[in-house]
Amino acid sequence: GENVEQHPSTLSVQEGDSAVIKCTYSDSASNYFPWYKQELGKGPQLIIDIRSNVGEKKDQRIAVTLNKTAKHFSLHITETQPEDSAVYFCAATNAGGTSYGKLTFGQGTILTVHP
Amino acid sequence: NAGVTQTPKFQVLKTGQSMTLQCAQDMNHEYMSWYRQDPGMGLRLIHYSVGAGITDQGEVPNGYNVSRSTTEDFPLRLLSAAPSQTSVYFCASAGTGYNTGEKLFFGSGTQLSVL
Numbered sequence: 001g002e003n004v005e006q007h008p009s010t011l012s013v014q015e016g017d018s019a020v021i022k023c024t025y026s027d028s029a030s031n032y033f034p035w036y037k038q039e040l041g042k043g044p045q046l047i048i049d050i051r052s053n054v055g056e057k058k059d060q061r062i063a064v065t066l067n068k069t070a071k072h073f074s075l076h077i078t079e080t081q082p083e084d085s086a087v088y089f090c091a092a093t094n095a096g097g098t099s100y101g102k103l104t105f106g107q108g109t110i111l112t113v114h115p
Numbered sequence: 116n117a118g119v120t121q122t123p124k125f126q127v128l129k130t131g132q133s134m135t136l137q138c139a140q141d142m143n144h145e146y147m148s149w150y151r152q153d154p155g156m157g158l159r160l161i162h163y164s165v166g167a168g169i170t171d172q173g174e175v176p177n178g179y180n181v182s183r184s185t186t187e188d189f190p191l192r193l194l195s196a197a198p199s200q201t202s203v204y205f206c207a208s209a210g211t212g213y214n215t216g217e218k219l220f221f222g223s224g225t226q227l228s229v230l
Contacts, residue, residue, distance in 0.1 A: 036221075043222050044158070102160060102163055104160075107156060
């Protein structure tokens with residue numbers, strides 16, 4: 001099955017700096033890579049995703065890049081703000097058919113943005 | 116539109132007790148799943164369902180039971196609670212079809228402690 005490794009486990013930055021979180025996956029059949037943000041006491045919420053036919057996707061201050069050859073993908077947050085402080089999870093799946101609703105998650109990164 | 120609703124939010128059990136974690140969604144989603152979240156291990160899939168009457172095991176199914184009698188509800192049963200089941204449990208749902216089936220909507224979680 002799929003295995004997703006996520007680094008770093010904790011990340012501390014100053015407000016306005018950039019933050020980068022990296023993930024690697026093992027199954028070359030995986031074709032969908034979402035990122036979830038979990039605020040304290042809440043469930044994870046999808047913030048951005050990328051499919052295997054795209055190398056990069058951007059949404060305002062967040063972007064995701066994908067390197068299929070190396071089997072890794074990354075989340076980039078620019079101009080960080082205190083409200084970006086949360087736990088971030090990457091995930092991977094072979095989307096379609098019976099894989100719907102089934103994601104393999106990374107271990108999570110605790111991001112702290114200091115004012 | 117409440118999304119995914121989980122009850123209870125907190126629960127303390129003694130070893131050997133049984134209980135049911137409730138999950139309901141009002142988005143008419145076909146796909147529902149249960150994950151557990153443990154420190155340093157991300158979210159791991161326990162059981163999932165692709166529609167009413169259809170369930171299957173995920174990565175860590177032992178000690179848990181599920182059923183799906185309606186589209187809206189997907190309860191998770193702990194048959195005989197063990198300390199290793201101390202965790203935060205999340206229910207999630209997803210729609211059908213391309214560009215919706217992979218996007219999970221999570222509930223706010225149930226924090227379970229087994230003494």
